[in-house]
Amino acid sequence: QADTAMYYAKEQGRNNYQFFTPELNSRAHERLSLENSLRRALEREEFVLYYQPQVDFESGCIVGVEALIRWNSVERGIVSPDAFISIAEETGLIVPIGEWVLRRACTQNLAWQEQGYPPWRIAVNISARQLQEPHFIELVARILQETEMDPQWLEIEITESIAMEKGESSVEMLRSIKELGVRISIDDFGTGFSSLNYLRQLPVDTLKIDQSFVRDICPDANGEAVITAIILLAQNLRLKVIAEGVETETQWSFLKDKRCDEMQGYFFSKPLPAEDLEKRFLHPQG
Ligand code: C2E
Ligand code: MG
Ligand code: MG
Ligand code: MG
Numbered sequence: 001q002a003d004t005a006m007y008y009a010k011e012q013g014r015n016n017y018q019f020f021t022p023e024l025n026s027r028a029h030e031r032l033s034l035e036n037s038l039r040r041a042l043e044r045e046e047f048v049l050y051y052q053p054q055v056d057f058e059s060g061c062i063v064g065v066e067a068l069i070r071w072n073s074v075e076r077g078i079v080s081p082d083a084f085i086s087i088a089e090e091t092g093l094i095v096p097i098g099e100w101v102l103r104r105a106c107t108q109n110l111a112w113q114e115q116g117y118p119p120w121r122i123a124v125n126i127s128a129r130q131l132q133e134p135h136f137i138e139l140v141a142r143i144l145q146e147t148e149m150d151p152q153w154l155e156i157e158i159t160e161s162i163a164m165e166k167g168e169s170s171v172e173m174l175r176s177i178k179e180l181g182v183r184i185s186i187d188d189f190g191t192g193f194s195s196l197n198y199l200r201q202l203p204v205d206t207l208k209i210d211q212s213f214v215r216d217i218c219p220d221a222n223g224e225a226v227i228t229a230i231i232l233l234a235q236n237l238r239l240k241v242i243a244e245g246v247e248t249e250t251q252w253s254f255l256k257d258k259r260c261d262e263m264q265g266y267f268f269s270k271p272l273p274a275e276d277l278e279k280r281f282l283h284p285q286g
Helices: 002-011 014-019 022-043 085-091 094-114 136-147 168-179 196-201 211-215 223-236 249-257 274-281
Strands: 047-056 062-073 077-079 121-125 154-159 183-189 206-209 240-244 262-264
Touching (some): 062 094, 094 136, 094 154, 121 183, 136 154, 136 168, 206 211, 206 223, 211 223, 211 240
Parallel strands (some): 062 121, 121 154, 183 206, 206 240, 240 262
Antiparallel strands (some): 047 062, 047 262, 062 077
């Protein structure tokens, strides 16, 4: 909106500069200042990863953690990804930020394994913009080599809408990722409009049921019907299925009943800094 306003103002000449309402002007300013702060944040290494456990319903064990970025800003405090990922995507900054996330996540996961904790997967969110980079596969391969983490422990999360973008190139891309031995998970599943036939052809391992459906688990909402359908679909396609945003015991027991494989949510744990996760959940084996 701010961009459109600027365009009109320029086109109509100097006399129309009053078209910039203070509100629009300050919003454009805020974006620009956010972009500049993000660049500095990258240089000063102000980003941190929090980790949220993914728990197996049958064993009750943590079998994976999702890495979720936070920005620990001097001026702004802890900033959530919803406040900066879209700007990072628009400006292309998500490419170097995403590279940092992948490297940090793999390094941390290997460190846990080396400390003798039972190994688990680390799931990393990847934006469309990163997948479009011509050397994305090489980057993933290089980071795996550098960090020496076994590829089987890395899972890449892409949203349903990205995964469903038709065209040879995205299928090819996902195949190449799988050839590295890395797992692929479809995030926010159920919110896009998947062609089931297309889904069948995608080399993916996991469907993550979007939290909006989990929130609707109560006897007379449609969330239950959608979840039941997604779990059946996953079982038939031999995919793992995980529910995110599980907050209550009612939701937990419904999902367990329906034979959902894994769950992630505040009911078990919020995303935590590495140190806090270790204190709460990690006990070396042996
Ligand atoms: P997402 O990948 O779908 O991650 C799940 C979000 O739900 C996380 O929000 C998580 O903290 C939150 N969540 C987990 N359990 C619960 C629960 O029980 N209740 C509720 N209400 N929320 C829960 P977060 O950490 O703020 O991240 C938001 C989104 O930002 C993520 O959604 C993901 O799309 C994006 N994101 C996070 N980290 C990265 C990253 O490193 N790279 C990229 N490209 N995107 C990221
Ligand atoms: Mg995710
Ligand atoms: Mg999600
Ligand atoms: Mg999301």
